[in-house]
Amino acid sequence: MMQTEGHGLFAKEEMNAKFGRKKLLISIKNLHKSFGDNHVLRGFNLELYDEENLVIVGKSGSGKSVLLKCIVGLAFPDKGTLRVLSKDVLNLPKAEMDLLRAEVGFLFQGSALYDSMTVRENLEFPLRRHKDRMVNESIDQLVLEALENVGLAEAIDLMPEELSGGMKRRVALARTIILRPKIILYDEPSSGLDPITAREISQLILNIQKIYKTASLIISHDIDFARSIANRFVILKEGIDYATGIYKDLVTSNDPNVKAFFNYET
Amino acid sequence: MNGVKLFLQEAGETYRFGIKFFRELFKPPFEFREFLRQCYILGNKSIFLVAITGFIMGVVLTLQTRPTMVEFGAEAYMPSMIGIAIVREIGPMITALICAGKIGSSIGAELGSMKVTEQIDAMEVSGTNPFKYLVVTRILAITLVLPLLVVIADSVSLFGSYLMENLKGQVSFTLFFTKVFEVLEFSDIIPSFVKSFFFGFAIGLIGCYKGYTSKKGTAGVGRAANSAVVIASLLLFIIDFIAVMISDIFYEL
Numbered sequence A: 001m002m003q004t005e006g007h008g009l010f011a012k013e014e015m016n017a018k019f020g021r022k023k024l025l026i027s028i029k030n031l032h033k034s035f036g037d038n039h040v041l042r043g044f045n046l047e048l049y050d051e052e053n054l055v056i057v058g059k060s061g062s063g064k065s066v067l068l069k070c071i072v073g074l075a076f077p078d079k080g081t082l083r084v085l086s087k088d089v090l091n092l093p094k095a096e097m098d099l100l101r102a103e104v105g106f107l108f109q110g111s112a113l114y115d116s117m118t119v120r121e122n123l124e125f126p127l128r129r130h131k132d133r134m135v136n137e138s139i140d141q142l143v144l145e146a147l148e149n150v151g152l153a154e155a156i157d158l159m160p161e162e163l164s165g166g167m168k169r170r171v172a173l174a175r176t177i178i179l180r181p182k183i184i185l186y187d188e189p190s191s192g193l194d195p196i197t198a199r200e201i202s203q204l205i206l207n208i209q210k211i212y213k214t215a216s217l218i219i220s221h222d223i224d225f226a227r228s229i230a231n232r233f234v235i236l237k238e239g240i241d242y243a244t245g246i247y248k249d250l251v252t253s254n255d256p257n258v259k260a261f262f263n264y265e266t
Numbered sequence B: 001m002n003g004v005k006l007f008l009q010e011a012g013e014t015y016r017f018g019i020k021f022f023r024e025l026f027k028p029p030f031e032f033r034e035f036l037r038q039c040y041i042l043g044n045k046s047i048f049l050v051a052i053t054g055f056i057m058g059v060v061l062t063l064q065t066r067p068t069m070v071e072f073g074a075e076a077y078m079p080s081m082i083g084i085a086i087v088r089e090i091g092p093m094i095t096a097l098i099c100a101g102k103i104g105s106s107i108g109a110e111l112g113s114m115k116v117t118e119q120i121d122a123m124e125v126s127g128t129n130p131f132k133y134l135v136v137t138r139i140l141a142i143t144l145v146l147p148l149l150v151v152i153a154d155s156v157s158l159f160g161s162y163l164m165e166n167l168k169g170q171v172s173f174t175l176f177f178t179k180v181f182e183v184l185e186f187s188d189i190i191p192s193f194v195k196s197f198f199f200g201f202a203i204g205l206i207g208c209y210k211g212y213t214s215k216k217g218t219a220g221v222g223r224a225a226n227s228a229v230v231i232a233s234l235l236l237f238i239i240d241f242i243a244v245m246i247s248d249i250f251y252e253l
C-alpha cells in the first residue's frame, strides 16, 4: 500500500518532469534477497537516471549495503530483475561483469584500502586490473590526478595505516573515481568519521560530482549532506522502496514512517 | 551430536574450498607475480625461526640420547641415528609446526581482516578474482616453500648435532656427515620430502579457508587466526600418521 503511494504521489511526475529525457542507468524491479530466515529485500524497486544523485535512507540493518552489493554482483538476489547500464546483471558472464564493474565505482563503508599496499599501489590496482594495456606513464599521471582531486597528492607513498580516517576515505574516493565510472555507489561515505571530517568528505563528494559528472547512488544518514546532493530520495523500509520522491515532498509527508527520517527540523 | 554435525559441516566446507583451489589453479590467468611475492614473504617470515628451532633440536636430541648410547657402547651409531631421526621425522614435523604457528595464523588473520573490512569485495569489483589472487597464490607458495624450509631445518639441525658430537666425542665434520649419509637412503628422503608438500598444503588451505570465510567483526578475525593454527597443527599430526603408515607398507615390500 505504502509502496504504491510512494510511487504514485510524488515520484513518477517529478521524475518524468526532471529526468524524462535522461537515460535510465539502473533499473531494479521486485528485488528479493534473504539470508536464511532473514528476508532482507522483499520486492525492492529503484530507477537511477543519468546525472542523477539518488540518496537511499533506511535504518541500520535494513539492507542498504546488501542492495548496493547486488548491483555490482557481490551479492546474488533470489528473485527480481536488475539491469545496470542496460546489462542484465543477474545473467551476465564473468568477463562482461568485469567490464561492467569498471563503469560502476563503489566506495566501501570502511574505505577498504588494501593494507599491504601503498596509497599509490592502491590506486594503481584497479587501473592495472581493468586496463591491462595502459602504459606506465599514463598510470602515474592518472594516479596523481586522482589524488590531487581529493587533495592528497603528498600522501602518495604512505601506507594506509599511516593515514587518518578522513584521509583513508579520500584515498578510497580517489581509487573509486580513477577509472572514471559512469555510476558511483557510495556506502555511507561519512560513517565512522567525526562531524567535521564527515562534512569535509561530503563537500569533497560534491566537488568530485562537479568534476566527473557521474550518476550516484548514495547511502547516507547525514540529512544535511543528503539534501545538498540529492535529486531524489528513496526510503528503504521493510525490504521495499517505502517511499520515493524529492526532499520537499517527503519532508511535508504525513506518513509517520516518512516523517521519522525527515522531521528533524520540525 | 551438534558438535559432530558442526565438525562434518566444517570438514565438508574445507574440502569444497580445497577442490576450488585445484579448479582455479589450472585456469588462466595466473597471478604469477603475486605468487612469487608470497613465496618471498612466507619464506622470509619463517626461515630464521625454522633455522633456530632446527639447530636447537639437533643439539638437544644429541645431548639427550648420547649418554644412553654411550652406556650401550653404541656411540659410533650416534650420527646415523640422529640423521635418520631428523630427516625422517623431526625436521619436517618441527618445520611444519613452526609454519602452522607463524604462517597459518598470519594468513588467517590477514585474509580475515581483508574479508571483514571489505577489501576482498573491493578486489572483486576491481576486475580481480580474489580467490585466485589471494588464496591460490598463498596455498601454492607455502606448499612449495615448506619443503625447502625442511631442507634448511634438516641441514641446520644436523650441523647442531655435529657440533655436540665434535665437542663431546671429538667426531670430525667429515666423519660425522659420512656416517649420516651412509645410512640415509632415498627411501628415507623421498617420503619425508613428499610429506612436506602435504604439510605445506594443509597449512595454506586451513589458513586461507579460515581467513576467507571469517565472520564479521574483529572477534571473527581473532577466531580465524586462532583456529587456523589449532586445526592445521592437528591436521599435520594426522597427515604424518598416514604418511608413516603408507611408507611403512613400502618398507615391508
Ligand SMILES: Nc1ncnc2c1ncn2[C@@H]1O[C@H](COP(=O)(O)OP(=O)(O)O)[C@@H](O)[C@H]1O
Residues within 6 Å of the ligand: A035, A038, A040, A058, A059, A060, A061, A062, A063, A064, A065, A066, A067
Ligand atoms: N553475508 C551475509 N550473510 C548473512 N547475513 C547478512 C549478510 N550480509 C548482510 N546480512 C544481513 O542482512 C541485513 C542487512 O544488512 P546490511 O545491508 O549490511 O544493512 P545496512 O542497511 O545497515 O547496510 C542484516 O540483518 C545483516 O545481518
Ligand SMILES: [Mg+2]
Residues within 6 Å of the ligand: A064, A065, A066, A109, A187
Ligand atoms: Mg551498511
